[in-house]
Amino acid sequence: MTIDVLTLFPAMFAGPLDESIVRRARTSGILDLRIHNLREWTHDRHRTVDDTPYGGGPGMVLKPEPLFEAVEALKAANEPAPRVILTGPAGRPFTQAIARELSGWPRLLLICGSYEGYDERVREHLADDELSIGDYVLTNGNLPAMVIVDAVTRLLPGALGDDASSADESFSRGLLEYPQYTRPAEFRGWPVPSVLQSGNHAAIERWRRAQAVRKTALKRPDLWEQLRWARPATSD
Numbered sequence: 001m002t003i004d005v006l007t008l009f010p011a012m013f014a015g016p017l018d019e020s021i022v023r024r025a026r027t028s029g030i031l032d033l034r035i036h037n038l039r040e041w042t043h044d045r046h047r048t049v050d051d052t053p054y055g056g057g058p059g060m061v062l063k064p065e066p067l068f069e070a071v072e073a074l075k076a077a078n079e080p081a082p083r084v085i086l087t088g089p090a091g092r093p094f095t096q097a098i099a100r101e102l103s104g105w106p107r108l109l110l111i112c113g114s115y116e117g118y119d120e121r122v123r124e125h126l127a128d129d130e131l132s133i134g135d136y137v138l139t140n141g142n143l144p145a146m147v148i149v150d151a152v153t154r155l156l157p158g159a160l161g162d163d164a165s166s167a168d169e170s171f172s173r174g175l176l177e178y179p180q181y182t183r184p185a186e187f188r189g190w191p192v193p194s195v196l197q198s199g200n201h202a203a204i205e206r207w208r209r210a211q212a213v214r215k216t217a218l219k220r221p222d223l224w225e226q227l228r229w230a231r232p233a234t235s236d
Contacts, residue, residue, distance in 0.1 A: 059116035087141030091130030112141035
């Protein structure tokens, strides 16, 4: 997969995406990550990417010209054409299901929001999608872009070494992950549940499913309600 990122602060990406699973995916060729500075597509000596909003109000708005020029240049430079995604509070809430959806695309182009956001013509005529990682305010869209890159990369074939790992994590089946234990079998008087030491794989699977259901209902009732209503109705 190729992921292009268009940002005003490319140095922010040096470090977080140079470690761990993302680094290994990049090194092995599973992920081709390209970070681009939006100011490269400006034409004045101040490299201006923003301007005051029509109608007045605080802050500045990202201008359409450099964004359109940048995306059109990146599209023309490489095939296939990417899915263009804005990061911003008006977007779809980013979920594991969306990460899996995006992992099926050969190429993504993430645009990091800044200031008071984008000229609306960018949303209407340039972007294919807009994603939000939560209902809170961040300085810019760089951290959301990093979150999206990380979550999508984990789902690429070969990125985790064992592809079954991503299918058994929290949110993959709509539930939080079941509790995990490792050695020692007893620590400070707290034992590992005996079923996990039994070797009975069917019993272990039943225990894990029950614990995942219990954990989700207690800790994330919002997820549990979604899952409950998503179940198909049964007839008597």
